[in-house]
Amino acid sequence: MTILDEPTAVWTAVCRLGDLAPERGAAALVGGEQVAIFRLVDGGVLAVQQHDPFSDAYVLSRGIVGSRAVEGVEVPTVASPMHKQVFDLRTGRCLDPAGKAPARGLPPDLRTWAARVRGDVVEIAVPA
Amino acid sequence: MSPSKHLVVVGGGMVAQRLVEALRDRDTAGTWRITVLAEEPRRPYDRVALTSYFSGRDAEDLALGDPGLWHDPLVTLVRDERVASVDRAARTVTTARGRVEAYDHLVLATGSSAWVPPIEGADLPGVFVYRTVDDVAALRGYVEELSQHRTVRGAVIGGGLLGLEAAGALQALGAQATVLQVGTHLMSTQIDLGGGEALRRLINQLGVGVRLNAATARIRPHRRGGVGRLDLADGGRLDADVVVIAAGVRPRDELARDGGLEIGPRGGVVVDDSCLTSDADISAVGEVACIQGACIGLVAPGYAMAEVTVDRLLGGRAEFPGADTATKLKLAGVDVASFGDAFGTTPGALEIVWADPVAGVYKKLVMSDDARTLLGGVLVGDASAYASLRPMLGRELPGDPAAFLLPEGTGGPPDLELPDDAGVCSCNNVSAGAVRGAVTEHRCTDLGAVKACTKAGTSCGSCLPLVKKLVTTELQKQGIAVSTALCEHFALSRAQLYDAVRVSGVRSFTEVVQRFGTRPDARGCDICKPAIGSILATTAPAHVLDGERAALQDTNDHVMANLQKDGSYSVVPRIPGGEVTPEGLIAIGAVAQDFGLYTKITGGQRIDMFGARIDQLPLIWQRLVDAGFESGHAYGKSLRTVKSCVGSTWCRFGVQDSVALAVLLELRYRGLRSPHKIKLGVSGCARECAEARGKDVGVIATDKGWNVYVGGNGGFTPRHAQLLAEDLDTETLIRTIDRFLLYYVRTADRLQRTAPWIGDVEGGLDGVRAVVMEDSLGIAADLDQQMAQHVLDYEDEWKATLEDPEKLRRFSSFVNAPEVADPSLAYVPERGQARPATADERAAALRGEPVLVAGTTLEVRS
Ligand SMILES: Cc1cc2nc3c(=O)[nH]c(=O)nc-3n(C[C@H](O)[C@H](O)[C@H](O)COP(=O)(O)OP(=O)(O)OC[C@H]3O[C@@H](n4cnc5c(N)ncnc54)[C@H](O)[C@@H]3O)c2cc1C
Numbered sequence: 001m002t003i004l005d006e007p008t009a010v011w012t013a014v015c016r017l018g019d020l021a022p023e024r025g026a027a028a029l030v031g032g033e034q035v036a037i038f039r040l041v042d043g044g045v046l047a048v049q050q051h052d053p054f055s056d057a058y059v060l061s062r063g064i065v066g067s068r069a070v071e072g073v074e075v076p077t078v079a080s081p082m083h084k085q086v087f088d089l090r091t092g093r094c095l096d097p098a099g100k101a102p103a104r105g106l107p108p109d110l111r112t113w114a115a116r117v118r119g120d121v122v123e124i125a126v127p128a
Numbered sequence: 129m130s131p132s133k134h135l136v137v138v139g140g141g142m143v144a145q146r147l148v149e150a151l152r153d154r155d156t157a158g159t160w161r162i163t164v165l166a167e168e169p170r171r172p173y174d175r176v177a178l179t180s181y182f183s184g185r186d187a188e189d190l191a192l193g194d195p196g197l198w199h200d201p202l203v204t205l206v207r208d209e210r211v212a213s214v215d216r217a218a219r220t221v222t223t224a225r226g227r228v229e230a231y232d233h234l235v236l237a238t239g240s241s242a243w244v245p246p247i248e249g250a251d252l253p254g255v256f257v258y259r260t261v262d263d264v265a266a267l268r269g270y271v272e273e274l275s276q277h278r279t280v281r282g283a284v285i286g287g288g289l290l291g292l293e294a295a296g297a298l299q300a301l302g303a304q305a306t307v308l309q310v311g312t313h314l315m316s317t318q319i320d321l322g323g324g325e326a327l328r329r330l331i332n333q334l335g336v337g338v339r340l341n342a343a344t345a346r347i348r349p350h351r352r353g354g355v356g357r358l359d360l361a362d363g364g365r366l367d368a369d370v371v372v373i374a375a376g377v378r379p380r381d382e383l384a385r386d387g388g389l390e391i392g393p394r395g396g397v398v399v400d401d402s403c404l405t406s407d408a409d410i411s412a413v414g415e416v417a418c419i420q421g422a423c424i425g426l427v428a429p430g431y432a433m434a435e436v437t438v439d440r441l442l443g444g445r446a447e448f449p450g451a452d453t454a455t456k457l458k459l460a461g462v463d464v465a466s467f468g469d470a471f472g473t474t475p476g477a478l479e480i481v482w483a484d485p486v487a488g489v490y491k492k493l494v495m496s497d498d499a500r501t502l503l504g505g506v507l508v509g510d511a512s513a514y515a516s517l518r519p520m521l522g523r524e525l526p527g528d529p530a531a532f533l534l535p536e537g538t539g540g541p542p543d544l545e546l547p548d549d550a551g552v553c554s555c556n557n558v559s560a561g562a563v564r565g566a567v568t569e570h571r572c573t574d575l576g577a578v579k580a581c582t583k584a585g586t587s588c589g590s591c592l593p594l595v596k597k598l599v600t601t602e603l604q605k606q607g608i609a610v611s612t613a614l615c616e617h618f619a620l621s622r623a624q625l626y627d628a629v630r631v632s633g634v635r636s637f638t639e640v641v642q643r644f645g646t647r648p649d650a651r652g653c654d655i656c657k658p659a660i661g662s663i664l665a666t667t668a669p670a671h672v673l674d675g676e677r678a679a680l681q682d683t684n685d686h687v688m689a690n691l692q693k694d695g696s697y698s699v700v701p702r703i704p705g706g707e708v709t710p711e712g713l714i715a716i717g718a719v720a721q722d723f724g725l726y727t728k729i730t731g732g733q734r735i736d737m738f739g740a741r742i743d744q745l746p747l748i749w750q751r752l753v754d755a756g757f758e759s760g761h762a763y764g765k766s767l768r769t770v771k772s773c774v775g776s777t778w779c780r781f782g783v784q785d786s787v788a789l790a791v792l793l794e795l796r797y798r799g800l801r802s803p804h805k806i807k808l809g810v811s812g813c814a815r816e817c818a819e820a821r822g823k824d825v826g827v828i829a830t831d832k833g834w835n836v837y838v839g840g841n842g843g844f845t846p847r848h849a850q851l852l853a854e855d856l857d858t859e860t861l862i863r864t865i866d867r868f869l870l871y872y873v874r875t876a877d878r879l880q881r882t883a884p885w886i887g888d889v890e891g892g893l894d895g896v897r898a899v900v901m902e903d904s905l906g907i908a909a910d911l912d913q914q915m916a917q918h919v920l921d922y923e924d925e926w927k928a929t930l931e932d933p934e935k936l937r938r939f940s941s942f943v944n945a946p947e948v949a950d951p952s953l954a955y956v957p958e959r960g961q962a963r964p965a966t967a968d969e970r971a972a973a974l975r976g977e978p979v980l981v982a983g984t985t986l987e988v989r990s
Contacts, residue, residue: 015943023651023679024686026943027950034952037943041638041651051952056967057695058952062683062742064658067651069616074647079654081683081691086653099579104967 011116011123020045020122025061025078031126035113036061038089040076045122046089047113048078055082056103060110068095131161131202135441136221136231138211138383140166142175142427143414144237145192147434152200154442162203163229165221167210168260171198176427179293179458181264190261214387216407235437236384236397236405236412240377240425245285249347254355255371258294267372271301274369279304283358283366285344286374287314289457294372295336296459306337306366308344308358312815318455318466321816322483322848323506326490330462330509333488339366341815347371379416379423392418401447403437411437424451454521456511463511468504468521469494472850476894477503478887482533483846484509491533493517493525497892500524552594553584563595567602575599592879594845614878615655617645622803622878626663630874635668636676637661658682659878662765665801666873666914669921671928673935684763687939688925689745690736694964696953697745698738699725700762701752702798705772705790705810706733715755719748726961731842732769732807734760739962741950743941749926758924759799765879766801767808770794771819775812775829784829786812789858793827796862797869799922803876803885806869807841821849824872824882825865830854834861838868838896839883847883850893853901866915867900867908 014028020039027050028035034050038061050058063078068086076089085108086096092110102108114125135151137144148162166172173190181190198205212224220230242257244250256267274280280303284291287309295305307314313324314331328338343361350356350369358366379396390398390406396418403411403419414430415423424430429451439446454467472479476497483490489509496503502525505517513532525532548561566572566581575592578599579585585592612621618641620628628644640660642648652660661680664670670677672685684690689697701716716735720727723744725737740748749759761767770793773779775786790810800806809820810827820826826837832855840849853864876885889895898904929935940946954970955962965973 019937019943021678021938022676024938027941029942029945029948034942034950055693057693058950059683059691059695062686062691064654064682065651065679066617066653066657068653069647069650074650076651077653082693084654096576097580098576099581099583099585 009114009125009127011118012126014122014124016120017043017045017117017122018120023065025063025065027058027061028124030113030124034058035124036078037115037122037124038065038076038078039122040065040089043117045115045117046076047115047124048087048089048092048110049112052080052082052085053102053106053108053110054080054085054097054100056106057082060087065089070095131158133160133232134230135160135162135233135235136229137162137164137235137237138221139237139239139380139414139416140164140168140172140205140207141237141239141414142172142192143239143430143434144235145172145197146431147235147237147413147437148203149193149197150435150438151441152197152203154438158202160202160441164203164205165209165211165223165227165229166205166207168262169208170261171195171205171207173261175259176458178258178261178264179297181261181268211383214383214410216387216410219409232409233441234410236381236410236416237414237434238380238383238416240379240415240423242373243376243378244373245344245375247344247346249349249355250373252347252349252355253353254369255347255373258290258297258372258374259377264297267297267370268301271298271303271370275302280369281367282306282370282372283308283368284372284374285358286376287311287338287340288317288374288376289315289455291372291374292331292336292457292459292462294374295331296334298370298372299334299336303370304335304337306339306368307331308339308342308360308366310341310343312340314338314340315457315464315466318470319464319506319508320471320492320848321821322481322846323464323466323490323492323508326483326485326488326508327462327464329485330488334459334461339364377415377425379418381416384410384412384416392421392423394418394423396423399433401436402440402445403433403448404440411440413437419448420450424453426451426453426455429453463507463509465507465511466505467517468502470504470506472504474503476892478892479848479850480529480533481845481847482530493529493533495525495529497894499529499887499892502529552598553582558582558584560598563598564602567599567606572599573603573608612877614659615653617641617647617650617652617656619646620644622659622663623875625660626667626874629660629663630667633668635664637664637680638676640664652680654682655878658685658765661685662801662803666870666918669918671923671935672925673929673932673938678938687742687745688749688759688763688929689740690763692738692964694953695950696738696964697740697742698736698762699740699745699748699752700730700734700736700760701757702760702794703734703757703769704794704798705770705787707772707787707791712755712757715752715757719751719755722751723748724955724962726963730762730769733771734762734769736762739953739955739964741941741953743939743946743949746930746936746939750930753924753927753930759926761799761925764799764801765804766799767794767797767806770797770808770810771823772810773812773815773817775810779812781815782812782829783831784812784834786810786818786827786829789827789834790818793862793865796919797865799925800869800873800918802869802873804879804881806872806882808865822846823849825849825868827861827865833857836861836864839886839893841881841883843881845883850886852893852897863912864900867911868896870911870914871896871899871907 025036025038035047036050037047052060062081066077067074068077077086079086085098092112094108172192174192210224211221213222222228242259282298282303282305284295284307287307295307298305313321314327345359345361348357381397384397392398397412398418399412413433436446457464472494478495478499480493492506494504552560562582566578570581572578572581584595613619657680689699720737725739728736730736770790772786772790776782807823808825809818809823811818811820812829821837822840822842826849828835834856835854836852837849838852954965956965
């Protein structure tokens, strides 16, 4: 564990980069929460909540990873495997609610975690 | 001036009445004097309305036309006077009572008699036919007499128009009624199987029993006399106090036979289009006439013949215009109509079907091969469109023919398009108007925006093709070009992309997007990635998890199981043709038991096991593979099942071994990735127990080989498959299906099933037939080769995954805690099995309330 710049979070090792397949997610248990971690084609890693606010199920790591042009920028995305809502993997913002409202009045956008690759190890920033 | 000629009419039925009426109307000069010799003891009456006799009307109420006709000095009606012979040479007729009438012209209007099949006991008291006022009066008397003592049980032999009317009449008399139909469905002369099925449900709802495939072997007397019971050919029995035989009619052509006139092959007096028999002094009209090759059991064509005859008698040149055989069942509470080419026998005819089994509605239009001209139709449960459609027979229907089939409530004939209040998305109750409004008022410019705006297609998604069509039409009206682009990453349609990929030989998504994508560095989306995964699966086969392929799959294909609402998966092993050994069943049962899975039999004759965690999938597969099972591809846009009936090995009626063929086909096409799921069915005889015509490819055995039907499906827009080819031997059959499937795989749109695809192929079904059977595009050898490669390359995806540790790593619950099971999964017991807990149940359990919620290991056996 390393101390982050902000003393409120710690970098937590989650797995090896080789444990993640390019453009597929994996679920991880981090600080008691389910996190979906995605490895992009360029080797970068992004993390959002595993819980899908629209279906109320813990499934987002199993969605299809892609990209969308948002204001001229190619944004990495994941589509919920349940009902195809599309989220920005960097910000967690819901880009397409696919005509639905989130379950139980939940916010449509996802929580994100900072993620990085140190050597061969994937790390997630966990609030202390 | 006194009349110069004498017309003698034999028979005083409906057509005779019309003839006399028309002749007296038009023969203003009074050339003809008319004598009608009628066997029945009453004036001509409305036989069509005979059943209303039971609802309190008496015989007089059935009178036809103006009674003054019979007081006309030029008309003589002799009742209760049966003609016994005709002397053509002397031009006289003689009645049974010895009355002789000389004629200048003779008209035979003797109608038909009820046909009584040669069944033992058909002559018992209590067995009736249903043709004349006297018949129904006797039936009424008998039932009324019996019902003073008990509830009368009635049976009607014959499930046609007449039999159903008779069953309704029995009910009106307070009797129970059961209809026995020899064939596979009710009203089989007028409507098809689908309509018959809907009709059966409606009839059942009226409280009338229906037995299909029920041939009566004999009628047994009761101890106290009269009829008591029916014995059926299949060994069944039916107690009955009264029996009505409505098994068909036979033309009363005896006078013509004795007189040596030409008789049709199945009876009836042969007449030409001027209604003249082989003797120019004798005409025949109505049901007794065999015109254009057949006797017609309906009154309207009889009236037409009466008019033709009158015109000829007065020197005109009228000809019979051809029969309108449209019919409508007259039974309160049951709306049935059939008109034109109701069975779609016209070459190339297309069938458009709308069925709502819940509401008991089945409607079908038969259209010409370009889907424009109305050729016929069947309407069951809601015949409101009958009035507006019937006049359109043989004409082009404006707009989409399907609009005429959508539910009533639009008032009057449908307009050119789907009416605004027609429901499009039944899940979210969205009307066509709302979809249009999304484009016109809310400025939506694509399907996604319309979905978000209206919610149409956001639940089950089955209406999306319809929504897309409405949106496209509306956008076009606004002058907005509509692209067939797959998504923002590809400007090509799926079919174009398939060709591009196949011809270029590219093998990975990255290559495809770089060469054919809109932006070379884009990474695709949930639309194009699975589509390309599916294309590559047939152009460059590889395991779904190989390299970059893994990133293209929907979660279902990725983990080779079906995602359920709570994030767990269901597992379906293949059971080819639905044939399974006891050992196999036990193995499946043991797996379900050991993993606590909910089990359900699927519609495709196999077993679905629900509630598996992602990390349990390999363990479950291992057990299944060890027991000899493999993936059933229930998750894939690929071949699902080949459903079969038990076939000739066991079935008394089977003519071919349907199970063997189904197994062969399922093993041949297993794993074939396609634009949408594909289902096949094989029936061992024409009874069609496998419901093969509800499948993308349906095979039905004939005594000469196999008939193959294509383009059927259930789901949101059920379609009956249409005949592609007849009497094929097994080898030709397989080659035909090979080509059909691959042609579909190559050219269909994404998520387009075979029925709409056939509609989109140039030339429709004929176009498909030309490609598949006659190789009109010169691609047959290529398709054959591609299928041979598919068969060669097939491997069980589950087994291949189990053998590859690298692939198995995808199946852990948590990448950093593989020993922890997903804590979010929670189940409650129901009917002895587990089901996902609802949000309320989870909340209650968290509050400490006594709700039994458990993880996937929930113990429900006890
Ligand atoms: C219950 C019922 C419901 C029906 N519903 C419909 C319907 O909804 N729509 C429809 O289009 N059609 C219906 N039909 C059929 C329709 O009634 C007949 O098509 C029509 O009556 C035929 O007219 P026809 O004059 O040719 O024969 P008929 O009406 O049968 O008249 C023939 C007459 O000739 C007499 N006759 C026979 N031989 C001799 C002889 N040798 N000497 C003297 N007289 C003789 C017979 O006794 C009979 O009275 C129905 C029939 C029945 C029984």
